[in-house]
Amino acid sequence: MIPSVSDALAGFAAGDIILPDAVINEAQRSILNGIATGLAGSADPETLPALRLASRFSGPRSCGLIGRTDRLDPLAAAYINALSINVHDFDDTHPGTILHPTAPVLPVLMALSEIMPVSGRILIEAFAVGVEVECRIANAVSPGHYRRGWHITATCGVFGAAAAAARVLRLNAEQMRHAFGIASAQSSGLVETLGTMAKSIGVGNAAQNGLRAALLAQDGLKGPDLPLEGPRGFIHVTADNPLLDRLTEGLGQTWELLRNTYKPYPCGVVLNPVIEATLELVAEGAGPEGLVRATVKGHPLLAERADRPTIRSGREAQVSAQHAVAAVLSRNSAGLADFSDAAVADPAITTLRDKVIVLQDAAMPVGAAELVFEYAQGVRIGRLVMNAKGDSARALTTEDIVAKLERLTCDANLDISTDRLLAVVMKLPDMEDASDLMRACTLDRSTPKVMLSHN
CATH class of the missing domain: 3.30.1330.120 (2-methylcitrate dehydratase PrpD)
Structure with a gap:
């Protein structure tokens, strides 16, 4: 029996993979660029209302925030870090769809790394898988999706966040599909919000809702059998001309992360x-x-x-x-x-x-x-x-991204060692504890890692 598109993508996201060296390298570049823009975003006063509200209702404060001393619960931390990465519109861009891949995915993984054992290799694998899922879904709904008024980073990013989190949580293929289904019920974001802070709130929600979807699937909550290609599933509802083959063609052989680009200027x-x-x-x-x-x-x-x-x-x-x-x-x-x-x-x-x-x-x-x-x-x-x-055709070099990190950290006047941060990102594939990544980019120097158990 031929598996459904949703099952095929879920099977890939939950299955064994061997990342090519080029994909690992691009993941490191994407993570470095994302943290750079997150550090800049942490200094933006327009993020403060979201931070104050998240702090007011936060659960156990087990997770750090990029460029800040504050700590929040995992869902809230993913939310604030995602909107901080995206707020200046200085984050990465997936050609053809204009999705910003890192903002919805990386904050979820950084939050999980602070509450459970996550190695650097696992974080990079989950990051690559999350980006692959969100970008393939974006390919399947483009270009009509954006033209209809859907903000693609928020709407498709929630699936990438769910896939990345579910992989770290070691969910099986069926649970992964349920995570997609739960994510589909929380997908939202409108182009009308561009030029306002509400746009980045949508990106923050994508990260938070994706993590929530994976945690709910882990706890037994179920979603539809065909969350993506069903008659009233995400793709048919939000695309003019669905391209379902783009979800699975070359899956596991070609990597959308290798197409990622990075901005030299803080704008569209x-x-x-x-x-x-x-x-x-x-x-x-x-x-x-x-x-x-x-x-x-x-x-x-x-x-x-x-x-x-x-x-x-x-x-x-x-x-x-x-x-x-x-x-x-x-x-x-x-x-x-x-x-x-x-x-x-x-x-x-x-x-x-x-x-x-x-x-x-x-x-x-x-x-x-x-x-x-x-x-x-x-x-x-x-x-x-x-x-x-x-x-x-004229991609930023790694040296360009490092210079961007140094410039944005300086502009934000943050007491962050960019040398240490760069060293951590470059050593991620061999690191036993990926939570070192958050410790390298937070202003909080005291709170130890808090392990949360799942009952």
Whole structure:
């Protein structure tokens, strides 16, 4: 009997695997990048309402938080760490689906490593499996899923979180399928929330709900037989044209993690070529003086996600082509400070934003952008960027990611040893106790590991 798609994916997630060295290396890079963005996010004041509420209702405080002294119960810790990784929109990106793979998955594994024995090898295997599950489900529902308004990191990320947690908990294939079913009942997230803190709340929920799904399945709670491909299952309900073969084709032979990319700038990935074009023109002498108009042209996806001429906050700036051009042209930089509330309110940037327009060209590839500056007396200068730094064709090196970690840790003014953190991540495959990872990136120096038992 041919197994169902849900059973096949669950069997893979629960079964024996041998990770290629390249996948292990990419897992380490993803984890390092995720912790870097989590450290930056921990310093963002907009995360504090979520932290205060989670702390108010927390159970036993057995788990640490990235970049903080606070401790929370495992579910709440996964939630806060996931939203912290995602809040600046500086985390990794899966090409084709625009899912951010690490934020929903890594915090679950870090929480579990603090309450049960988890080796570094097991953590990396579970991370790779969780990313594989969420990205394959995202492949199966794309591109219609996002166009319908579903925020794919939250909606598909909950399945990756469930798979990763269930693997660490050593659930069998049937229990893994039940975890998928329980996760499907908790999947949510809307594109309408982009530009607000509610977007990252959805990502935090994906991590927390995925962990909850695995723990409930471990305790005997059951879900539907066909949570993914059933007539009213996740894929048929949320996709225009379901591609079920993408769930299982090459399963265990090809790895979506090897396609992962990392951002050089803290904003939506569609803005990478826009920022690069602006930086290049500024380097050649372009400036804001005398600018009449700036025209950004790109694939319709660019306009769909980032044509936002009127913005009010740094969150909205992260998905505004108008702001990206104006801020970089004004400041010749594209860091966290340039996508902040203060930058949005900067009069010089506000004036320039009003001069930027976005045009669509369906013939241009996704990931490309053309920028033209028009000055008084008819002077025009432009730049076409086909593949920006951070794209698959121009991937960030490990050295780039380390530099990003160091910069973000410094920007957040955190007493964290980046050398120690880097050493822990690089030694993960051989470490007996993966909870060293959290200890390397938390400000809490005193609380010992607390082992929780499952009765």
